[in-house]
Amino acid sequence: MAKPFLIYVKQCPVCGDGLCRVRVCHDLQRGRLTGCILCDECETVWTDPTLKQKFLRGKVEGTPCCPDCGQSLWEPNSHWADIPEVCLLGWYDSVQIVRKENRDQIV
Amino acid sequence: MARRTSNDPQAIANVLRLIPAKWLVGMLVALVLYFFLQPKLNAWFGWNLPSIAAMAGNETPAKPASPKPASPKPAQPKSAQQKSAQQTSAQAELASTKATEPRTTEPKAASTKPSGEPTKSPATAKAQDQDDWKYRILKPLGRDRYESPAGLIYAPGSEEGHRLSHIARHLEDQPDRPGSHGVFDGDMAAFLVAIDDAYKRARGHAKGTKSRLEDGMTVYEAPFDQTVGYLGGTEGARKKNPKLKKLRLVLRDRNLITAFPIQ
Structure with missing residues (x-):
């Protein structure tokens, strides 16, 4: 379901067109929620909102992977973070939040 | 077609007699080099160099490594x-x-x-x-x-x-x-x-x-x-x-x- 807010850190420094957004991966086995920053255009992954450290190694080739469990960030157990999750990660001050006018256009 | 005459063995032999041996060797080396480099050059640079067989008319021209460059105007205004x-x-x-x-x-x-x-x-x-x-x-x-x-x-x-x-x-x-x-x-x-x-x-x-x-x-x-x-x-x-x-x-x-x- 489309969320009413779009949460992002900044425009992607790699591709220049994507938004660096907060992606969370819910590791069901360990009951752990991991956050990372994922460009929604070029799929570059950073470990935190400072965008200093990229995560390059994952278990699934050709897809962005969770820095913690290494699984694809496009799997059903991952999703774009909502505001409570961003707070939980302690990243609220690092992100920008915009309300979506047209929910169909920004998913 | 004009190309047919170049395939005529008699004509080729006549031409070969007129060319110095050094030139012949040089041409042969160039031909061998081209034979090996042509597919690689096409792959590396996206060129469309014809193969030797294609030049000799025995084969259709080499397939382009890539299509003809898209028009420099792939997009036009919106009408x-x-x-x-x-x-x-x-x-x-x-x-x-x-x-x-x-x-x-x-x-x-x-x-x-x-x-x-x-x-x-x-x-x-x-x-x-x-x-x-x-x-x-x-x-x-x-x-x-x-x-x-x-x-x-x-x-x-x-x-x-x-x-x-x-x-x-x-x-x-x-x-x-x-x-x-x-x-x-x-x-x-x-x-x-x-x-x-x-x-x-x-x-x-x-x-x-x-x-x-x-x-x-x-x-x-x-x-x-x-x-x-x-x-x-x-x-x-x-x-x-x-x-x-x-x-x-x-x-x-x-x-x-x-x-x-x-x-």
């Missing part, structure tokens, strides 16, 4: 008439490419339909259209993977589930999206042709193109003579949607991750 004309030109171009390219002779075969593709029904005219442009331009590789004439791979991936669906986001503006959002001014077929053109030129280090490596990804930029799109998103709206004349491609090996017009 429906112009768009349809543009699509027709892109199709004609691709058809001419197909004529010399054996591997693209079968794309319309129903048996090549990838797995996971929804079955066509009369009600889904849009899906039918989508398959049409896919098969006219891209060669199915199986498992929902496609290869463009220039060798780019469009595979499953991205949030949308497939790279083709992902780049389709750049066919429309997203006015509420924060920042800039490059919008290609044309349809998907024209977009794919333009991407291929940009890829070939950037890979061949053509004038004005740029490329850089980003931790396993390659980012290419290629300028076009005419506008290929416009700047969308909130940034674009703020700047009154300026026209864009460059394409940026992000690749992992030959796999296209994304492509969009930039300033």
Whole structure:
């Protein structure tokens, strides 16, 4: 379901067109929620909102992977973070939040 | 045809008698070198050098390593008439490419339909259209993977589930999206042709193109003579949607991750 807010850190420094957004991966086995920053255009992954450290190694080739469990960030157990999750990660001050006018256009 | 005389053994023997031995050896060496380098040069630089067999007239000309460069005007302004004309030109171009390219002779075969593709029904005219442009331009590789004439791979991936669906986001503006959002001014077929053109030129280090490596990804930029799109998103709206004349491609090996017009 489309969320009413779009949460992002900044425009992607790699591709220049994507938004660096907060992606969370819910590791069901360990009951752990991991956050990372994922460009929604070029799929570059950073470990935190400072965008200093990229995560390059994952278990699934050709897809962005969770820095913690290494699984694809496009799997059903991952999703774009909502505001409570961003707070939980302690990243609220690092992100920008915009309300979506047209929910169909920004998913 | 005139070429027939050069194949006549008697004529060749006469010519050979007139040429000094040193020259003959030199020509032979050049011929052997060309024989080995021709396919590699075509692959590396996207050239279309003919094979020796083709030059001798024993074979059809070498298949292009990539299609004829897309028109420097892959996208035209927005009128429906112009768009349809543009699509027709892109199709004609691709058809001419197909004529010399054996591997693209079968794309319309129903048996090549990838797995996971929804079955066509009369009600889904849009899906039918989508398959049409896919098969006219891209060669199915199986498992929902496609290869463009220039060798780019469009595979499953991205949030949308497939790279083709992902780049389709750049066919429309997203006015509420924060920042800039490059919008290609044309349809998907024209977009794919333009991407291929940009890829070939950037890979061949053509004038004005740029490329850089980003931790396993390659980012290419290629300028076009005419506008290929416009700047969308909130940034674009703020700047009154300026026209864009460059394409940026992000690749992992030959796999296209994304492509969009930039300033």
